[in-house]
Ligand SMILES: Nc1nc2c(ncn2[C@@H]2O[C@H](COP(=O)(O)OP(=O)(O)OP(=O)(O)O)[C@@H](O)[C@H]2O)c(=O)[nH]1
């Protein structure tokens with residue numbers, strides 16, 4: 001046992017980047033299971049989510065974080081930024097994620113935060129599948145490597161899985177020696193209830209227009225495992241009556257489609273039949289209220 005302990009490596013790796021660069025896609029891919037919502041829209045992730053990857057004698061504990069956005073006018077964005085920045089200083093290694101061929105002000109803002117935190121950092125250049133002309137990739141990688149003393153610069157695609165193992169190996173080499181923090185069978189620190197909320201929110205965000213997503217939150221209120229079927233009651237919170245109308249849709253059609261999509265995802269994920277009941281409630285200004293954010297688990301970092 002002692003012998004084994006000396007040889008294992010384990011540490012925290014924070015996934016940090018602008019909104020929409022593909023942090024959660026990478027988390028889900030590396031863990032091999034869908035832990036959290038992914039959408040085409042920025043500001044999808046609202047919590048710090050752990051994903052645990054155990055391979056042989058190495059355990060990589062990934063921390064997915066909300067995208068850092070210098071635009072701080074909304075209370076929720078401020079809370080999300082602080083969550084990400086806290087993860088940055090908690091981590092043994094930082095994975096700074098950018099999109100292939102794009103490095104903009106938002107990325108520079110984050111690079112400054114990484115410099116201040118002073119943690120060893122791997123630069124992940126994601127979405128390489130979108131670069132048709134590979135000759136443009138090399139100068140991009142070289143330019144990035146000049147900007148900061150990274151442990152490594154790793155191009156990959158979270159979508160196709162290309163070079164994902166390259167990143168796992170690179171991280172493994174730099175993780176500190178030490179005992180595993182989690183059971184090797186464990187994939188996340190989040191309960192099934194949280195995953196259910198995420199799948200419902202993903203179904204909502206994918207089907208709603210630009211205006212509504214920021215105003216939506218999901219809370220599972222009831223969960224009952226019965227023989228052969230799990231009953232889940234979930235509340236969808238919106239900020240205005242008009243948004244409630246949009247979420248419910250004409251004759252309840254939109255809510256029905258959202259429910260069907262979320263139920264299918266959940267049945268695949270949890271491996272059992274689900275009965276899902278969704279209720280929509282208006283709670284004015286919840287995204288600007290500290291109390292409401294706390295109740296929804298969108299918390300200030302400890
Ligand atoms: N083409 C391509 N698209 C990707 C890749 N990785 C992620 N995406 C897409 O990028 C969008 C955003 O992905 P997310 O994983 O939600 O991004 P995120 O960084 O977690 O976003 P926030 O949580 O909002 O900060 C989704 O539409 C993904 O399907 C990739 O490697 N290639």
Ligand SMILES: [Mg+2]
Nearest residue numbers: 023024044045
């Ligand atoms: Mg995300």
